[in-house]
Amino acid sequence: MEAGPPLCNGGSGDAAAPSLFRQDVRESQRTRLLQALADAVAEHGLRKTTVAEVARRAHVSRAAFSQCFDDLDSCFLALLDWMLGRGSKAAAAAFEREDLWEDGVLAGLEALLVFLDTYPVRSRACLLESMTGFPDGFSERARTLAELGQLVDTAARRRLALERHPPSTMPEAMVAAVLGMLRKRLLSGEAPPFVELLGPLTEIVITPYRGPSAAKRAARRGSSRAQAVLAERPAMSAPQDVEIPDMLRHASAHRLRSSLLYLADNPHASNKAVAAGIGISHSGQVSVLMARLHESGLVAKDCGGPGRSNAWRLSPYGAEVARAFFAR
Numbered sequence: 001m002e003a004g005p006p007l008c009n010g011g012s013g014d015a016a017a018p019s020l021f022r023q024d025v026r027e028s029q030r031t032r033l034l035q036a037l038a039d040a041v042a043e044h045g046l047r048k049t050t051v052a053e054v055a056r057r058a059h060v061s062r063a064a065f066s067q068c069f070d071d072l073d074s075c076f077l078a079l080l081d082w083m084l085g086r087g088s089k090a091a092a093a094a095f096e097r098e099d100l101w102e103d104g105v106l107a108g109l110e111a112l113l114v115f116l117d118t119y120p121v122r123s124r125a126c127l128l129e130s131m132t133g134f135p136d137g138f139s140e141r142a143r144t145l146a147e148l149g150q151l152v153d154t155a156a157r158r159r160l161a162l163e164r165h166p167p168s169t170m171p172e173a174m175v176a177a178v179l180g181m182l183r184k185r186l187l188s189g190e191a192p193p194f195v196e197l198l199g200p201l202t203e204i205v206i207t208p209y210r211g212p213s214a215a216k217r218a219a220r221r222g223s224s225r226a227q228a229v230l231a232e233r234p235a236m237s238a239p240q241d242v243e244i245p246d247m248l249r250h251a252s253a254h255r256l257r258s259s260l261l262y263l264a265d266n267p268h269a270s271n272k273a274v275a276a277g278i279g280i281s282h283s284g285q286v287s288v289l290m291a292r293l294h295e296s297g298l299v300a301k302d303c304g305g306p307g308r309s310n311a312w313r314l315s316p317y318g319a320e321v322a323r324a325f326f327a328r
Helices: 019-044 051-060 060-066 072-097 101-118 119-131 139-155 170-188 194-210 212-232 250-263 273-280 281-296 316-326
Strands: 300-303 312-313
Touching: 019 051, 019 060, 019 072, 019 119, 051 060, 051 072, 072 101, 072 119, 072 139, 072 194, 072 316, 101 119, 101 194, 101 212, 119 170, 139 170, 139 194, 170 194, 194 212, 250 273, 250 312, 250 316, 273 281, 281 300, 312 316
Parallel strands: none
Antiparallel strands: 300 312
């Protein structure tokens, strides 16, 4: 299993990371492969992307790719699962928190669009690839979107007289219309930020259920809310599109995070320098921390040569993760 250059011979941290860390390493590789695939697909499509290219972009071996995914299609489906699962969950939760249906539509769409803006490269890859045909297995993933449309539709019908009910195919049409506008604005360069579409999308969803007048009022509210969101999040124009490894998210991982951020400011630091910089007195603890970061592909080790200490620096992936932390 590969996660960057081999460790130098000699010096602390040379031993392989304990088996306890292997799950973190595999998860880090999987995360990097998903992001690498998104980058490649966003540039030139899934069918022009190769396993070798994705592995190279993720800084892992072909063997490591095979340990995480069967092929490119399974890797892309995993990316879809991640995007559909998180995006739909955020939208559904926001919709259900509101008492009024119109407020729920507005809140749900806002949550979805903000999610897309948080991961623009992954969003671009998934939205554009859907125009050229997904690999086998996508139909199962599409049910997630159908369920979201059904949630909105069912809640609306409860408050409508039977004669005012739209056709039974409205949830499907609603999802198709929303996706169509997202793709069109993406292709025209008008998105991201996707949140600027909050007003128009709100009008699309509300019109069949409440009529054009109510939809236009809601759309104006959506446009105002979009501007407020953009003002609240000035960094949205350049969002971080890197997934933070789970090993760094744990509450007990403060020393790992501190080591990573210290190296961002102090490249080529030795174990001793890292220990002093983050307030650790025991050198063995620093060796374990650096081994974990190295095995996860976040740092690289430079051999110091005779009479000189080995030094640590962030890998390209580690630099992206560190920038994501600084942006928070």
